[in-house]
Amino acid sequence: MKIGIIGGGSTYTPEVIEGFIIKAGDLGLTEVVLMDIDGERLRVVGDFAKRMVKHAGNPFKLTTTAARVEAIDGADFVLTQFRVGGQAARHEDIMLGLRHGLIGQETTGIGGMAKALRTIPVILDICADVEKRAPNAWVINFTNPSGLITEAILNHTGVSRCIGLCNVPIDMKMMIAKHLGVDDADVQMDSVGLNHLGWVRRVIVKGEDITARLLDFLAGEEGPKNIPDIQYNPELIRALGQVPLYYCRYFYNTPSVLAELKAKKKSRAQEVMDIEKALLAQYQDPNLATKPKELEQRGGAYYSKIAVEIVEAIAGDTGAEHTVNTRNEGAVPDLPASNVVEIPCRIGRDGVTPVPTEPLEPSIRALIQAVKAYEELTVEAALKKSRAAAFRALITNPLGPKSERASDVLDDLLKTNNLSYS
Amino acid sequence: MKIGIIGGGSTYTPEVIEGFIIKAGDLGLTEVVLMDIDGERLRVVGDFAKRMVKHAGNPFKLTTTAARVEAIDGADFVLTQFRVGGQAARHEDIMLGLRHGLIGQETTGIGGMAKALRTIPVILDICADVEKRAPNAWVINFTNPSGLITEAILNHTGVSRCIGLCNVPIDMKMMIAKHLGVDDADVQMDSVGLNHLGWVRRVIVKGEDITARLLDFLAGEEGPKNIPDIQYNPELIRALGQVPLYYCRYFYNTPSVLAELKAKKKSRAQEVMDIEKALLAQYQDPNLATKPKELEQRGGAYYSKIAVEIVEAIAGDTGAEHTVNTRNEGAVPDLPASNVVEIPCRIGRDGVTPVPTEPLEPSIRALIQAVKAYEELTVEAALKKSRAAAFRALITNPLGPKSERASDVLDDLLKTNNLSYS
Amino acid sequence: MKIGIIGGGSTYTPEVIEGFIIKAGDLGLTEVVLMDIDGERLRVVGDFAKRMVKHAGNPFKLTTTAARVEAIDGADFVLTQFRVGGQAARHEDIMLGLRHGLIGQETTGIGGMAKALRTIPVILDICADVEKRAPNAWVINFTNPSGLITEAILNHTGVSRCIGLCNVPIDMKMMIAKHLGVDDADVQMDSVGLNHLGWVRRVIVKGEDITARLLDFLAGEEGPKNIPDIQYNPELIRALGQVPLYYCRYFYNTPSVLAELKAKKKSRAQEVMDIEKALLAQYQDPNLATKPKELEQRGGAYYSKIAVEIVEAIAGDTGAEHTVNTRNEGAVPDLPASNVVEIPCRIGRDGVTPVPTEPLEPSIRALIQAVKAYEELTVEAALKKSRAAAFRALITNPLGPKSERASDVLDDLLKTNNLSYS
């Protein structure tokens, strides 16, 4: 089994490598190729990864390359985890938002839109390579905005073996397990929605439905005091009877979140640059041959865990259930078959089968439909380099500007990202 | 043929009576009953209406009553044109909005929601009477928010013969005809959407498609200079390739509209109170026996025209095409069958057949879906007296508050309207 | 709690009475009214039922009446279990089929169609009474064709609290439990489809999925040797990976079933007449005060069990899962929301919530869609007394005649049933 990793110079890479080292035997993994266009990072991360593999007794061969096709050629899995423009572009996205009184987060709001417009042309090129050189490969996408990118792949390329991943559902499940003081293997969490726009509908612990109890806690006095990310209006939680995942705060608590972003001295992009600088310095230590503890600070907890488990589910045809991004195909009865959604799925050799779910609560349904329309229009804008589609995407995003102010925002977004649309 | 008019004391009534006088012979109309709970208004408007009928040579019998069942018993058509709480309640809706920095217009925003919550229990009672006492009658609903009320009737009562009317589509058509200098009978205008949330997709004049020309004009330098209601961002019109009807400005131009509302010295409700006072004074003139010119100021142009034409289409089985509110039943392919939409329909003895249309542009689709979800939740809130449903309706309305601020707004809305939900 | 039973003179009634006697305390049942238009039967069955109630210590009051409104007035549950035209009409249905080389079974084929056309006008009258006199009552329908009648009620009357019952799913589950030698409470059986057109997709016994094992058995050498009703082509079972319920044999094994029907000396109607004659004689025995063993021969095993359990689930708000007929509302993703389907549902005070399911296998989907279209057309024919709709229903039924031969069959069907359609 060969795995190619596009964006292999990411500081996350050691985490994934650790995961593959542990499971290499079960998976029958023989080769991992790290590909990146940033030669310096690829060297640092690649050398460290090689030390990790060697330290583990060489369970598989690991190579690095700047040539994308070498990572893809004959691969069984292609992991995409790159970031077009790096943290510098992310910083620009945030600043763009703040200039217009809007949220420029990297996956929601106009930041997500800018990132998607930069990323889609690249992912389409990668898929064209996969179609030609590894027609049976599975593309496992981590690149953000992960749901939107998966939407582009599954509905606008010939690659039908693609799964979009995100760590939010598993992270939430881990938080719940921790809160309850139980093992995460005993927790069954049903969530529904799109990537970064999900709701937990039901939590079952060892066969007992504890949803009502969890809702009471979250909407109660004690609440999630120390977790600002899920501090919602208690009436919202009671009225929905569901727990919004933490990215929903951008939509439900927009004024507070905006105030928070404005008040920050360093943008999240700048913070991450500092973290990455430190990590890369550490990775260069020739004595380091295992994943450093500090990597956990980087965010994206459990990325590695879920990536390895997905590969395992497909390769071993386990039918394991994971919450991933895939085409709906009737599972959420209110959404079209082709919409990419993020829901629990059974995963095996033949692919991804979403688990059927109840109809959506109307307020949640409307929010999902709006964000999905924005996603479709963003993909259209990127594919056609169409300013009209981009304009419509911008005003459809629930975090975007109202139409009467949208032209200026769009001018700025396109200029900042050197996009010439017509 | 008997027609019962619920809310017959409306100052609009003389316009409708004029219409029925002209067409009485064709329709075979023999009796009109005006019903109202406001005795004084009913007396004034009723006496004037009687003079109109007498002046016309008594083409049909006209009576007044405070007893709803007398208007409904054995009627062929029941027109509903009442306003729960009158203009005073409308003024409160506007003020409610402004107190929270929101739009409290009587059909959109939280004003429309408050009005709907007041109106739904009444319309359901009326429908129960119709089911029992006039099971074959057609309910022609004018009561605002007209689409939402029609949604409640067609999906939550046993009355399936119901049509929701609004003058906006015909008014827009008249404006286009006037702008082009052609007869309105030569203009075919295709619009799509919900009540007060519609878009003109195509305009054909004597067989020629002039949509592109109209769009160029509206997005151009000259534009709709003197019609603030349709002064959209020109890029919006070009990007959509469609003309938003004038109520869409609440959604596209929210900041400007809000500033405008705040700047007004008198609310629209107060202006209408003044107009009505003057009209009622005039109606009391025993020498007045025809519709006074001033009635046109009242707004709602062409209500009478469309009401009479609908009755004519059903009674005469003409198959005429009108833009009305009815269940979608597949005509707009992106919306569920049960959703009440406002689109061109063919109307005849067997009812209303919506004309099939192309899929919706995604940004328009998302806006329609959000407003429809808000409507469904508002109906649920009214039916169940449920605060949770009202909360979800409020945050789903694109003109409502964000969740973190919604509880205060809802407290105020319920208190102002003496609604006790739990 | 009051329960009215329409068709209370049925020979099944003692079984249901027995069930209610056992559960009367839990349910808070205070009154049962048996209503029938057949005075003689009502007397015999009613007297016996009274003896049963008395024998049990009078847990509730039991009365009989020929006036339908007395059974319905203020009832909490209205059970409908009547048969228009009795077994004589059923015999005619079978003969009608055989005259034209078709299957005239009472629920499928043209027998089911004839029975539905006779029954729909009666059930609509009953529902009109329920709307007026017991607006909060639940209608529990047993009258065959049960799914089609429920389709008529839920989509063409104001009664939305209606559940259609059939004993086939529970009977199948009991057969599986018996075959496996386990307790039926340990068996979870997921089936999907319409009434008398269902497939078992999955069987789980104490948490273990034994579907594959069951399929192997049914398609294997040993197979269901002694159960002609489920002797399918083994390749069918393997190709579907599902077990067709026993009424599917009319569709899959049409030639054999037809041959079998032709070969019978007495029709099933005639057999039942004999059984009923004997039962009624027995019921007249003044010493008999408990359900006789012979009733089990009558067919319809477990009707009583499921009826009582449904009443219990609603009254006690238990959320228990039962396979019943209800509107789809997105649960089967391939069928419209309004279609009445027979699937597992959770049942409680607020009604029936169908459990979401996977998309249908295409061959099954097509068969369901054809039978559903036939059902819709049959309802339309009955409502409008329309021969055109009846013609279209007839040729759409997969067991009906080809169009070129359908006019004669329809002439015969209408004449035999004294229906004058135009």
Place this chain on the structure above:
Amino acid sequence: MKIGIIGGGSTYTPEVIEGFIIKAGDLGLTEVVLMDIDGERLRVVGDFAKRMVKHAGNPFKLTTTAARVEAIDGADFVLTQFRVGGQAARHEDIMLGLRHGLIGQETTGIGGMAKALRTIPVILDICADVEKRAPNAWVINFTNPSGLITEAILNHTGVSRCIGLCNVPIDMKMMIAKHLGVDDADVQMDSVGLNHLGWVRRVIVKGEDITARLLDFLAGEEGPKNIPDIQYNPELIRALGQVPLYYCRYFYNTPSVLAELKAKKKSRAQEVMDIEKALLAQYQDPNLATKPKELEQRGGAYYSKIAVEIVEAIAGDTGAEHTVNTRNEGAVPDLPASNVVEIPCRIGRDGVTPVPTEPLEPSIRALIQAVKAYEELTVEAALKKSRAAAFRALITNPLGPKSERASDVLDDLLKTNNLSYS
């Protein structure tokens, strides 16, 4: 502009060549490549086509080849009009049907299924070549069963620019024009359905809706006396209010059609073999340089007309309306977006936009759904070489055997066609 024709040795080819000669200038056509694996036919037809082109003053270059890629490389249009196994296989399909008392017509019934199973692997190979060597080309498919093949292309390959053609709708329109004695350009005919399973819903002549008149004629005494292909039960036509296209007789008049097929001395395949032999002999005449009159006997009238018009509509971006096979995308509201349907579409540079239509009459809907399910299963069977899928396809085809007899039929079908499925 380059056009490649796969199956260029067809005896139809001279008709298409004639069409292209006439329009070459308008289209900007510079090159036509005829490709065929039958060298002898390609020589005869190719030589004749070359004489035609030369005779017309060489409006474009015409070459022949046995190498498929030469026809596809850089083509703007790829026409597929081949027949796997030729008329000999067609004869076998018919015989296969008759052996089992079934209809083995080449596009419907089990003949169509056998032909599809032979053809799909070939068309997928062709599409793979198109994706690689002519990614912007339009595939215009004539190969039968045309709708099923288009279903396979549009839903199972990366080729999204594909149109499926059939001459039945245009042929029907021509028959109607002739019957009415008007010019076909004055006739607007709205039909709906799948390929070879369509219904005319409305006929408008110079703005006047003459549907009712046409139905009266077809269901009347005079009827289509001399056109056995549309001799339906008059009650069918009246009950539907629509005119079934002539291939519907296989479904509506199955017993008569089967009797007719059995009575024929030569199968249609054998007749065509005779016609083709004569045509090929004629084509070899070195003096023949224009399309011979006898070609019209061959069937498939107007194929050339529609093919050339489609190319013209795309190349010239005319937006012309043609009835073709394309993905539904909401146009028929009762069918999924992905289903390939045959309906009126507007055709231009950006592709095919189906014209929205009213919901389907339920009996028609059910027939379409059954045939579509059969098509989907047939595609699945061919893609996976799956006997289980083939079995399910066979019993889903409304002209296939009942399940209890299907295994023998399937054995025979697979063996006759040398298919080894498992």
